[in-house]
Amino acid sequence: MHGNGYNGTVRIGFYICHCGHNIASIVDVKAVAEYIKSLSGVVVSSEYKYMCSDPGQELIQKDIKEHSLNRIIVASCSPLLHEHTFRTAVEKGGLNPYYFQMVNIRENVSWVHTDMKAATEKAKDLARAAVQRVFHHKSLETKHVKIHPDVLIVGGGIAGIHAALTLANAGKKVYLVERDPTIGGHMAMFDKTFPTLDCAACILTPKMSQVKNHPNITLWTYSEVAKVDGYVGNYKISVRRKPRYIIEGLCVGCMDCIEKCVYKEGKTPDEFNLGLSKRKPIYIPFPQATPQIVVIDPETCIEFKSGRCKKTCVEACDRKAIDFQQKEEIKEIEVGTIILTTGYQPFDASRVPFYGYGKYPNVYTSLEVERLVNASGPTGGELILRDGRHPKTVGIIHCVGSRDKNTNRWCSRTCCMYSLKLAHLLKEHTDAEVYNFYIDIRAAGKSYEEFYDKLLDENVHFIRGRVAEVSDWAVRPSEEGKLIIRAEDTLIGIVRRVPVDMVVLAVGMEPQADSQDVRRMFNISCSTEGFFLERHPKLAPVDTFTDGIFIAGCCQGPKDIPDSVAQAGAAAAQALILIDSGEIELEPNTAYVVQEECSGCRTCLTICPFTAISRDEAKQKAFINEALCKGCGTCVAACPSGAIKQNLFEDEMIFSEIDGLLKMESPACC
Amino acid sequence: MPDKPKVAFYWCASCGGCEESVVDLAESILDVVAAVDIVMWPVAMDFKKKDVEAMADGSILVSLVNGAVRTSEQEEMAKLMRKKSKLIIAYGSCAHTGGIPGLANQFGREELLRYIYEESPSTVNPQKTRPELKVIANGSTVTLPNFFNIVRALDQVIDVDYYLPGCPPTPKLLKQALEVLLSGKLPEKGAVLAPDIALCDECPKKDTKPSDLKFTEFKRPHWMQIDPKVCLLAQGILCMGPATRGGCEGVCISGNMPCTGCFGPPSRIKDQGAKILSALASQVEAKDEKGIDETLATIPDPVGTFYRYGLPVSLLRRKNFNSTG
Numbered sequence: 001m002h003g004n005g006y007n008g009t010v011r012i013g014f015y016i017c018h019c020g021h022n023i024a025s026i027v028d029v030k031a032v033a034e035y036i037k038s039l040s041g042v043v044v045s046s047e048y049k050y051m052c053s054d055p056g057q058e059l060i061q062k063d064i065k066e067h068s069l070n071r072i073i074v075a076s077c078s079p080l081l082h083e084h085t086f087r088t089a090v091e092k093g094g095l096n097p098y099y100f101q102m103v104n105i106r107e108n109v110s111w112v113h114t115d116m117k118a119a120t121e122k123a124k125d126l127a128r129a130a131v132q133r134v135f136h137h138k139s140l141e142t143k144h145v146k147i148h149p150d151v152l153i154v155g156g157g158i159a160g161i162h163a164a165l166t167l168a169n170a171g172k173k174v175y176l177v178e179r180d181p182t183i184g185g186h187m188a189m190f191d192k193t194f195p196t197l198d199c200a201a202c203i204l205t206p207k208m209s210q211v212k213n214h215p216n217i218t219l220w221t222y223s224e225v226a227k228v229d230g231y232v233g234n235y236k237i238s239v240r241r242k243p244r245y246i247i248e249g250l251c252v253g254c255m256d257c258i259e260k261c262v263y264k265e266g267k268t269p270d271e272f273n274l275g276l277s278k279r280k281p282i283y284i285p286f287p288q289a290t291p292q293i294v295v296i297d298p299e300t301c302i303e304f305k306s307g308r309c310k311k312t313c314v315e316a317c318d319r320k321a322i323d324f325q326q327k328e329e330i331k332e333i334e335v336g337t338i339i340l341t342t343g344y345q346p347f348d349a350s351r352v353p354f355y356g357y358g359k360y361p362n363v364y365t366s367l368e369v370e371r372l373v374n375a376s377g378p379t380g381g382e383l384i385l386r387d388g389r390h391p392k393t394v395g396i397i398h399c400v401g402s403r404d405k406n407t408n409r410w411c412s413r414t415c416c417m418y419s420l421k422l423a424h425l426l427k428e429h430t431d432a433e434v435y436n437f438y439i440d441i442r443a444a445g446k447s448y449e450e451f452y453d454k455l456l457d458e459n460v461h462f463i464r465g466r467v468a469e470v471s472d473w474a475v476r477p478s479e480e481g482k483l484i485i486r487a488e489d490t491l492i493g494i495v496r497r498v499p500v501d502m503v504v505l506a507v508g509m510e511p512q513a514d515s516q517d518v519r520r521m522f523n524i525s526c527s528t529e530g531f532f533l534e535r536h537p538k539l540a541p542v543d544t545f546t547d548g549i550f551i552a553g554c555c556q557g558p559k560d561i562p563d564s565v566a567q568a569g570a571a572a573a574q575a576l577i578l579i580d581s582g583e584i585e586l587e588p589n590t591a592y593v594v595q596e597e598c599s600g601c602r603t604c605l606t607i608c609p610f611t612a613i614s615r616d617e618a619k620q621k622a623f624i625n626e627a628l629c630k631g632c633g634t635c636v637a638a639c640p641s642g643a644i645k646q647n648l649f650e651d652e653m654i655f656s657e658i659d660g661l662l663k664m665e666s667p668a669c670c
Numbered sequence: 671m672p673d674k675p676k677v678a679f680y681w682c683a684s685c686g687g688c689e690e691s692v693v694d695l696a697e698s699i700l701d702v703v704a705a706v707d708i709v710m711w712p713v714a715m716d717f718k719k720k721d722v723e724a725m726a727d728g729s730i731l732v733s734l735v736n737g738a739v740r741t742s743e744q745e746e747m748a749k750l751m752r753k754k755s756k757l758i759i760a761y762g763s764c765a766h767t768g769g770i771p772g773l774a775n776q777f778g779r780e781e782l783l784r785y786i787y788e789e790s791p792s793t794v795n796p797q798k799t800r801p802e803l804k805v806i807a808n809g810s811t812v813t814l815p816n817f818f819n820i821v822r823a824l825d826q827v828i829d830v831d832y833y834l835p836g837c838p839p840t841p842k843l844l845k846q847a848l849e850v851l852l853s854g855k856l857p858e859k860g861a862v863l864a865p866d867i868a869l870c871d872e873c874p875k876k877d878t879k880p881s882d883l884k885f886t887e888f889k890r891p892h893w894m895q896i897d898p899k900v901c902l903l904a905q906g907i908l909c910m911g912p913a914t915r916g917g918c919e920g921v922c923i924s925g926n927m928p929c930t931g932c933f934g935p936p937s938r939i940k941d942q943g944a945k946i947l948s949a950l951a952s953q954v955e956a957k958d959e960k961g962i963d964e965t966l967a968t969i970p971d972p973v974g975t976f977y978r979y980g981l982p983v984s985l986l987r988r989k990n991f992n993s994t995g
Contacts, residue, residue, distance in 0.1 A: 597866065597867055599868035599870035599871035599912065599916070600876065601868060601911070601912040601949075602880070603949045606881050606882040606953075620876070634952075639945075639949070640868065640912035640913035640945050640949035641867065641868035641870075641935070641936045641945075642936055642945065643936075643938070651938070655940075
């Protein structure tokens with residue numbers, strides 16, 4: 001038996017849930033309920049088939065009234081699943097919801113054990129720990145914070161564009177921040193899109209100009225988020241606007257200045273065409289760039305390098321839009337919610353040296369081929385190789401930097417389909433023989449398998465096997481002057497040497513190089529491979545663990561355009577929920593500084609990941625802003641003199657819980 | 671003068687510094703002597719155990735017991751003082767939290783005796799003679815008290831009413847404590863008779879402590895010329911002040927030496943060493959494992975640094991407490 005009684009005020013109701021057979025098949029719920037009944041402070045102890053059901057919740061409410069209960073414990077599933085349910089039930093029963101404690105005997109007991117006797121004992125231990133804990137529970141007040149209705153979207157690819165337009169069309173103000181001089185992202189670089197083969201630019205550029213012209217969207221290109229402060233509903237953002245050396249309001253995108261630049265020809269590899277063409281120091285990324293505003297690259301502009309340029313561009317601009325003195329500008333904005341659509345980076349093909357990228361000029365990445373076959377690309381859509389030839393045979397190597405334990409283990413999901421698309425386009429442009437070297441063809445999407453069938457009918461060759469190497473080492477006369485792809489054809493069990501004129505590497509998708517920095521700035525998590533982590537892989541795919549911050553598109557993981565657009569819409573809807581509800585409830589698990597106990601040592605100030613702690617210099621004490629505090633407990637652990645406490649996690653609660661687990665009687669309750 | 675309240679002093683495992691601190695009351699000691707009747711004080715007065723045994727239970731108003739409990743004799747005397755006194759004050763770090771003798775709890779009795787009587791470089795003892803609890807020589811019996819396996823703080827042996835912290839307690843705190851006790855306005859039982867706030871609060875160098883210390887190494891005081899105006903932690907010297915109860919008025923710090931933690935932690939803290947560690951570790955500049963290890967490796971004696979006065983009351987090596995024999 002437990003203790004010699006208690007102070008007479010705590011009256012505990014304990015309920016153990018069968019969860020159908022989920023719990024009751026491994027835990028002897030009756031035995032647990034009987035045991036808990038014997039503990040001091042426990043007035044009611046019962047078991048029920050489904051505590052989360054309406055009758056289960058009503059049972060709690062009835063008992064609170066009949067037995068004047070003032071502490072409620074439910075032993076059932078995880079707090080993530082039903083803590084809110086039971087707190088609400090307790091509140092409806094007339095009790096402060098924070099007198100409730102949940103014991104997880106499903107994930108922690110029944111689902112992970114097979115021995116009924118031991119599992120029952122463990123359930124008793126966990127329940128006893130909760131009984132000793134609730135003695136120290138206090139009545140707490142739920143705080144509400146208002147949601148600022150404006151939204152920040154970071155990244156102007158198709159996901160960011162779609163989210164921005166969705167929100168703007170719903171009447172919300174959106175800031176869209178893009179670090180490149182134009183929005184459009186990777187999609188703007190594609191030629192056609194699978195499986196419908198409609199032109200990427202034709203479907204994307206109208207949306208880009210809608211963004212530019214939408215009254216509810218503030219579009220800041222060539223800009224980056226520099227700082228994020230605040231919390232859900234009340235984020236304060238600093239955006240760094242890099243100087244384009246062009247006055248945006250004056251430039252109309254006539255491009256006369258580009259024409260008149262002292263450079264007659266471009267000398268700098270063109271980023272948009274992946275270096276397949278050259279651009280001038282003053283340029284516009286591509287004809288439909290949005291906004292239609294030129295940029296000056298100070299790294300290559302003679303005026304910036306020497307100060308002695310004739311500045312023919314300035315003469316050419318009759319609107320006086322060129323400003324060499326332009327400085328970086330910091331914009332401060334307030335938003336309530338944030339959507340990150342920062343995209344991906346293509347796998348660097350030179351990391352697989354045996355495929356010869358960078359060594360053999362006629363080895364291309366898939367993205368380069370997108371530009372090569374594009375009518376507005378570096379060759380006007382004519383497929384001319386780096387050595388000036390037209391390819392008669394092309395080999396497409398799948399899974400470069402995907403499904404490979406030496407580089408990236410994941411499937412990039414899009415490469416099979418875009419490889420099929422490129423095979424089709426290459427055949428269409430050159431009538432070449434096209435060989436696909438694949439591991440598996442993954443065509444799981446609407447009309448994707450049909451597209452694969454179509455390619456089979458177009459006489460594209462498919463060789464099932466991972467390519468061992470690409471070389472120029474000819475062993476037969478027919479291989480002279482060719483690139484030879486060596487691969488095992490696993491369907492017929494022989495090693496094949498396929499001589500080709502052109503190799504296309506279907507590179508996979510990777511997290512952006514700075515995804516960790518972005519993650520830290522926005523205080524969200526990454527999964528092991530570095531993509532942003534969603535709150536739940538199935539049920540909260542666009543939420544993050546930071547309230548008010550959502551993710552969409554390839555920053556969350558590799559995906560194609562339809563999936564990116566779907567996620568962007570979902571993220572916009574999640575933001576709308578917050579905006580239209582106007583306020584959000586905050587869990588009162590916040591930390592607070594007991595003023596008379598604080599020695600003013602400053603240890604807590606810099607370690608708070610949410611910058612919620614400041615120091616009152618007059619009183620020489622630390623102070624925590626409740627609205628900023630997320631209840632992570634870092635300061636509580638770090639405070640060297642124990643002057644910081646945290647609601648719901650006070651030392652007495654935790655120590656009593658531990659004592660309960662160890663079958664030690666806690667002095668405070670016994 | 672039968673009406674004067676009776677006061678006793680006793681010492682267990684201690685260095686004698688606490689006794690000194692009583693004498694440090696200087697002329698105030700005369701007021702104390704005038705106000706009370708000292709009935710036991712081994713260091714200064716010739717009272718015997720049997721004198722105390724002869725007194726009625728509870729007849730001493732207050733006994734100030736310093737030192738930790740290492741031997742059976744100390745335990746016996748502590749229990750006797752408890753029986754005869756209304757109030758027991760654990761006086762000084764050793765009685766309060768175990769003190770320097772408590773550092774011996776890193777080792778067991780056998781390990782200690784073996785080292786002292788056999789292995790230490792200065793020992794010459796080829797017969798490996800060890801002290802015996804009972805020796806009969808020339809017809810007479812000589813006994814020694816038992817040497818326990820562990821060192822305990824006073825309240826791990828007897829019920830303690832109040833604590834006066836410090837190695838040793840300052841005369842000012844002793845005087846205040848005696849005044850309070852003699853006035854009859856007793857504080858709550860179990861109180862530590864010093865402020866319940868960390869030393870930084872009263873530290874003369876408080877204003878110069880930065881909010882992020884960014885430790886790259888921990889320096890030892892004798893390595894460097896210490897700037898007397900600047901927070902010692904800011905100079906890379908490990909100071910226990912943030913996790914140590916104030917009340918000493920920063921005597922060590924004013925002498926340019928870091929706080930070593932003798933007042934023990936404020937009441938909220940279960941484990942002083944763990945607390946200062948979690949505070950300091952969160953301010954190490956390096957964020958990678960190797961860099962963190964390198965910085966922490968500059969602390970030569972972590973137990974002696976973080977638990978210098980409190981190992982017996984800490985969470986460390988509690989398993990040893992199962993056997994005190």
